[in-house]
Amino acid sequence: MNGSGAADFEHPYGGPAAHSSEHALWLEIATAGLWAPARTMIAEETKQHLAAAEAVGRTPEQALAQLGDPRESAAAYQQVHLLENQVAFLQNPLFSPATAHSWRYMLIRALPMLPAAGVFTFLFAHSLTSLLSSHHLPATPSAYGYLTGFFACILPLIVYLACLPVLRHRPGTLDTARRLENLANTCFLTQMSVFFIGVVLTIIDGVSSICGCSGIVLLRRLDPADSTLPLVMLLLLLLVSWALILIDRDRVSVLNRARTLYGLQDDEMLALSAPPATA
C-alpha cells in the first residue's frame, strides 16, 4: 500500500478496492449483511461515482458527502438487495434450485401433509357419520364418510401437488420465472379464499349451534364438538400448504432478483445456491 492510488484501500468484504479509506468505511456500514454480489455491485458503482464527482471538480469530501448517510443507505439497500441469510435459505437442500429437478425433495416436502390428511379423514368421517345418523339414514355409512372426508382433507394437498410440476421446473428465462411467480401467487390466493370460506363456515356453525337458530342445515345438524375440530384441522392443513407455496414463491422471487440485479445466469445461480457438500 503506497497511499497514492484509489485502489489501495481494500474493500471490507474482499470486493473491488475502495476509492479511499473513508469510502471503505462508508461501504462497510452501507453494505453490511448484503450478499457478496450486491456488495461488489455497490462498491463498484459508488467508486465510479466518487471518481466522476472528482472529475467534475468536487473535492473528495464533497464527493463522499454526495453518497449520503451510510446508515440510511444500508436500510434502503437491505430492502432492495439480497441478504446473506436469504441466500443461505436458498442453499437449503429442500428449497435450493439446484435440487428443484429432484422429485425426491419434492415428495419430502409434501410428506408432512400426509399424516395431517389421515387424521383429518378420520375426524371428518366421524362428523359425517353423526350427521347421517341424525337424519335417520343408515347409521353406519362409514364408507361414505371416509370417502367424503378423504377428498375434503386432501383438497389442499391436491392444490399443492398440482403446483409441483410447475414449481419444480427450473425457470429457463426471466419471463418464465415471472410466470411461475404469478402462478404461485394465484395458488396462494386460491388457498386464501378457501381459508376464509372455512372461517366463515366455522363462525356460522358456532353461532347457529349456540343460538339454536336455523343456519345452514348441514352445519346446524352437526354437533359442534364434532364439527369444529375437523374445520380447525382443515385450516391447519391449509396453513401448511400455504407455507410451502409461499416458500416456493419467495424462492422464485429471490432468483428473479438475482437475475435482474446482478445479471446472473442460470448456471451461476445454481452454483451459488447449491447446498454445501457434505463430507
Place this chain on the structure above:
Amino acid sequence: MNRTRLLDLALLTRLDQGDTDGQALYEHLQFKDAELIRQMSLLYPRLHHLTAEHLIERTGETVATGASPRYVYRITPAGRRALEPLQAALEAELAQNSRRLKLFGLARPQGAGQ
C-alpha cells in the same frame, strides 16, 4: 406522494430525457430540489429498486467524459408507462394543495417575484 415516490418520479423523468449515470443524476437533481438533495443516500438504492422492478435498466456502457467507465441507466418501456401515473398523481396533489392555499388566501400568482 411520499419522498421515495417523488425521488422515483424525478429519476424516471430525468432518464426519460436520456440515458445517464448515477453521478450525473445527482448533479441534475442537486439543482432542481433542495428536498431531494437531502435524500441522496437513497439515490442508488432507488435506482437499484427501479432496476429490480424492470422500470429502468443498467448497462455497462461508458460515458464519453474521458474518465473511467461508468454504469449508465436507461429507462425501459415499462418505466415510461409507470411515469405517466406518477406524474398524474403529482399534478393532482399539486392541484389539491393549490386549492387549499386559495382556501386560506395564501395562493400566490404564478411567476410572482420574491
